Amino acid sequence: MLQFAKVADKVSQEYDVRIILTPQPSDIYLLAKETKHLLIFAQHMDPISIGRGNGSILPEALKAAGAVGVILNHAEKPMSLAGLSLAIHRADEVGLATMVCADSIKEARAIAHLAPNIIVAEPTELIGTGQTSDEEYVIATTTAIKKVNPEIQVLQAAGISNAQDVYKVIKAGADATGTTSGIMKAENPETMMIEMIRAVRKAWDETHRF
Amino acid sequence: MLQFAKVADKVSQEYDVRIILTPQPSDIYLLAKETKHLLIFAQHMDPISIGRGNGSILPEALKAAGAVGVILNHAEKPMSLAGLSLAIHRADEVGLATMVCADSIKEARAIAHLAPNIIVAEPTELIGTGQTSDEEYVIATTTAIKKVNPEIQVLQAAGISNAQDVYKVIKAGADATGTTSGIMKAENPETMMIEMIRAVRKAWDETHRF
Amino acid sequence: MLQFAKVADKVSQEYDVRIILTPQPSDIYLLAKETKHLLIFAQHMDPISIGRGNGSILPEALKAAGAVGVILNHAEKPMSLAGLSLAIHRADEVGLATMVCADSIKEARAIAHLAPNIIVAEPTELIGTGQTSDEEYVIATTTAIKKVNPEIQVLQAAGISNAQDVYKVIKAGADATGTTSGIMKAENPETMMIEMIRAVRKAWDETHRF
Amino acid sequence: MLQFAKVADKVSQEYDVRIILTPQPSDIYLLAKETKHLLIFAQHMDPISIGRGNGSILPEALKAAGAVGVILNHAEKPMSLAGLSLAIHRADEVGLATMVCADSIKEARAIAHLAPNIIVAEPTELIGTGQTSDEEYVIATTTAIKKVNPEIQVLQAAGISNAQDVYKVIKAGADATGTTSGIMKAENPETMMIEMIRAVRKAWDETHRF
Numbered sequence: 083m084l085q086f087a088k089v090a091d092k093v094s095q096e097y098d099v100r101i102i103l104t105p106q107p108s109d110i111y112l113l114a115k116e117t118k119h120l121l122i123f124a125q126h127m128d129p130i131s132i133g134r135g136n137g138s139i140l141p142e143a144l145k146a147a148g149a150v151g152v153i154l155n156h157a158e159k160p161m162s163l164a165g166l167s168l169a170i171h172r173a174d175e176v177g178l179a180t181m182v183c184a185d186s187i188k189e190a191r192a193i194a195h196l197a198p199n200i201i202v203a204e205p206t207e208l209i210g211t212g213q214t215s216d217e218e219y220v221i222a223t224t225t226a227i228k229k230v231n232p233e234i235q236v237l238q239a240a241g242i243s244n245a246q247d248v249y250k251v252i253k254a255g256a257d258a259t260g261t262t263s264g265i266m267k268a269e270n271p272e273t274m275m276i277e278m279i280r281a282v283r284k285a286w287d288e289t290h291r292f
Numbered sequence: 293m294l295q296f297a298k299v300a301d302k303v304s305q306e307y308d309v310r311i312i313l314t315p316q317p318s319d320i321y322l323l324a325k326e327t328k329h330l331l332i333f334a335q336h337m338d339p340i341s342i343g344r345g346n347g348s349i350l351p352e353a354l355k356a357a358g359a360v361g362v363i364l365n366h367a368e369k370p371m372s373l374a375g376l377s378l379a380i381h382r383a384d385e386v387g388l389a390t391m392v393c394a395d396s397i398k399e400a401r402a403i404a405h406l407a408p409n410i411i412v413a414e415p416t417e418l419i420g421t422g423q424t425s426d427e428e429y430v431i432a433t434t435t436a437i438k439k440v441n442p443e444i445q446v447l448q449a450a451g452i453s454n455a456q457d458v459y460k461v462i463k464a465g466a467d468a469t470g471t472t473s474g475i476m477k478a479e480n481p482e483t484m485m486i487e488m489i490r491a492v493r494k495a496w497d498e499t500h501r502f
Numbered sequence: 503m504l505q506f507a508k509v510a511d512k513v514s515q516e517y518d519v520r521i522i523l524t525p526q527p528s529d530i531y532l533l534a535k536e537t538k539h540l541l542i543f544a545q546h547m548d549p550i551s552i553g554r555g556n557g558s559i560l561p562e563a564l565k566a567a568g569a570v571g572v573i574l575n576h577a578e579k580p581m582s583l584a585g586l587s588l589a590i591h592r593a594d595e596v597g598l599a600t601m602v603c604a605d606s607i608k609e610a611r612a613i614a615h616l617a618p619n620i621i622v623a624e625p626t627e628l629i630g631t632g633q634t635s636d637e638e639y640v641i642a643t644t645t646a647i648k649k650v651n652p653e654i655q656v657l658q659a660a661g662i663s664n665a666q667d668v669y670k671v672i673k674a675g676a677d678a679t680g681t682t683s684g685i686m687k688a689e690n691p692e693t694m695m696i697e698m699i700r701a702v703r704k705a706w707d708e709t710h711r712f
Numbered sequence: 713m714l715q716f717a718k719v720a721d722k723v724s725q726e727y728d729v730r731i732i733l734t735p736q737p738s739d740i741y742l743l744a745k746e747t748k749h750l751l752i753f754a755q756h757m758d759p760i761s762i763g764r765g766n767g768s769i770l771p772e773a774l775k776a777a778g779a780v781g782v783i784l785n786h787a788e789k790p791m792s793l794a795g796l797s798l799a800i801h802r803a804d805e806v807g808l809a810t811m812v813c814a815d816s817i818k819e820a821r822a823i824a825h826l827a828p829n830i831i832v833a834e835p836t837e838l839i840g841t842g843q844t845s846d847e848e849y850v851i852a853t854t855t856a857i858k859k860v861n862p863e864i865q866v867l868q869a870a871g872i873s874n875a876q877d878v879y880k881v882i883k884a885g886a887d888a889t890g891t892t893s894g895i896m897k898a899e900n901p902e903t904m905m906i907e908m909i910r911a912v913r914k915a916w917d918e919t920h921r922f
Contacts (some may be wrong), residue, residue: 126767137756137789161769347546347579369557
């Protein structure tokens with residue numbers, strides 16, 4: 083993981099593309115310390131404060147270890163609405179960016195009212211299948227979210243398996259994209275990651291600069 | 293409970309006020325069978341379909357027993373956002389009205405995007421305290437919810453301890469109100485309930501008829 | 503369900519075999535009222551007392567509706583050890599028999615220390631597969647449980663699909679057996695149930711009377 | 713925390729007393745790297761394997777970060793019996809010692825069948841109150857656990873607020889003791905910790921060496 087993170091760190095600088103890495107909490111410190119450009123986000127955080135909560139993930143501890151953000155409400159770690167709302171508040175308090183997962187347009191709209199920094203539009207049924215959200219879905223979710231709160235960045239995530247998928251989704255208007263399986267299942271994960279970052283750069287430049 | 297329900301049933305007819313009663317699931321059948329006007333809502337329902345789910349509450353079973361609706365996301369039974377969204381969908385499928393609890397204005401707005409029939413605006417910190425949501429909060433939540441979806445009924449719930457509280461909250465624009473502790477802790481729960489229904493009638497007529 | 507329960511009720515009397523039926527909580531009242539010999543057990547119960555707990559299953563309410571027992575810790579509704587321990591205590595207090603699920607021999611032994619009335623030895627991986635726990639497993643779990651507490655009845659549950667499976671498991675020393683899928687997926691569930699009860703009678707008589 | 717850990721590390725060596733420190737997962741790496749004698753245990757671990765499980769705590773990740781053990785089933789992070797059983801199995805697989813919390817004698821006995829390395833006998837009602845488990849409780853739980861499995865170490869935890877409490881509990885036969893509030897609420901936590909370690913040494917020597 084450390085080796086992969088170092089490659090990603092260089093690539094982030096070289097292509098001027100912001101890369102978020104989401105390791106296990108116990109890997110945050112080392113990865114944050116050994117990289118300069120990567121944005122290390124925790125995979126989850128509990129909406130607790132200093133005091134009770136043995137076994138829960140404390141916001142302040144993530145921040146102290148070097149995390150700059152946190153994923154909330156991942157399909158594999160669903161949160162109650164009240165818990166999610168409080169967690170976003172706690173993250174704001176300690177200075178962690180929030181990236182909240184939604185698995186339908188109406189959930190994305192609902193979450194937008196809680197004002198996270200990023201919403202991950204990731205229809206659960208597509209996770210890990212290699213089937214991308216189509217352009218129509220990308221446009222519909224992005225529009226729906228920005229209508230509620232235009233400051234929220236929209237990350238389109240489901241079914242990204244190669245650089246071409248990345249290119250398409252950024253061209254369709256996504257602020258960001260992401261994948262775990264698309265990289266980890268690739269023959270050469272580092273190469274795949276580099277190609278994906280190049281695709282982000284190309285799609286973004288074609289869409290936003292000219 | 294049956295005796296109380298029968299009194300409520302008569303009062304509902306007499307004052308032409310719709311009363312929702314939310315018993316334990318095992319009490320639904322008897323209460324639905326022995327009353328004519330009461331609306332029996334389950335306290336919770338799981339977002340499952342017929343098949344696996346031993347120990348969970350099946351939507352179809354509630355409907356078959358005589359329930360006409362269900363509470364979802366009560367502060368004492370929080371649901372994940374995805375679970376809540378699916379539960380509302382399942383309730384719509386089987387023909388159960390949905391009453392979803394929210395404990396802040398932003399949560400109320402978020403929930404409104406999931407299109408339940410009723411939102412209970414009940415700041416958690418006030419439950420059971422005898423301190424009512426003030427008029428400003430009533431107006432703010434009602435406005436926020438209706439702006440997202442004007443068809444949603446807004447039930448203002450926290451801190452209702454007597455008929456005067458009921459009167460105030462309906463006058464402030466709530467579509468409905470509710471209490472458990474306000475009735476159950478009263479010296480005479482039946483009398484308190486009757487007084488509260490009268491207060492609803494009076495406040496509603498003053499606000500809506502003239 | 504009511505029709506099925508009435509048939510089971512007659513069969514229970516005719517063959518002098520105790521039958522436990524485990525319906526949804528909202529079906530308990532009607533099934534308990536309309537049958538005489540069936541033992542109606544709830545599918546789950548929360549370890550709560552009268553007071554807070556909207557959306558949870560109250561022991562007293564199950565008892566009042568006519569349940570005589572409750573399943574706890576089903577593989578589809580796992581409980582924490584502390585919650586399970588408290589739930590058994592609450593069930594004892596209100597007079598509900600407890601039937602606790604275990605999915606390995608070591609879990610069965612652990613649960614035996616909490617002194618439920620019945621332990622369901624049901625290796626999770628076999629549920630609904632049609633593959634029975636073999637005789638060796640039946641003997642091993644029964645022996646392990648009785649060694650900790652000989653008063654606990656052992657119900658061997660996994661993979662029962664026909665009367666022959668029932669016969670084998672009772673002959674192997676089980677105090678009881680059970681199935682949902684084996685009956686519900688049968689061409690004629692009532693016939694299958696009757697055949698299974700006959701198999702219990704036959705196996706029990708061969709094992710215990712002579 | 714790092715400074716405190718370094719003091720504990722020296723004290724552990726000086727008094728030849730094994731000290732377990734249980735930090736947030738994101739602090740494990742640094743604390744394990746900067747100390748030599750301390751035993752770093754994670755506060756919780758999920759019973760998962762490499763693959764899915766975003767937001768859960770992966771056993772392999774804790775091990776890689778330098779943890780040598782893990783707390784399971786803390787009163788603030790209760791686990792299902794099946795989950796606890798699987799977590800102990802996973803910990804054994806990756807080489808992490810297991811310390812499982814029990815809050816009654818019967819739960820302690822039940823957990824003993826799952827063969828963890830350490831059982832924490834900590835009646836929930838005493839946590840953080842400053843009231844120690846009395847000698848009778850210490851003897852009863854230790855005896856009950858060792859009877860099921862004599863290899864399990866018994867840590868008596870509740871209500872330890874000073875060195876005298878530590879001395880008494882070790883003299884009463886506990887293999888170990890522990891506290892969070894007793895140290896963190898002390899005027900000088902480092903001094904309190906050192907006094908407690910001295911008390912362990914003294915009580916242990918009086919009980920076991922002579």
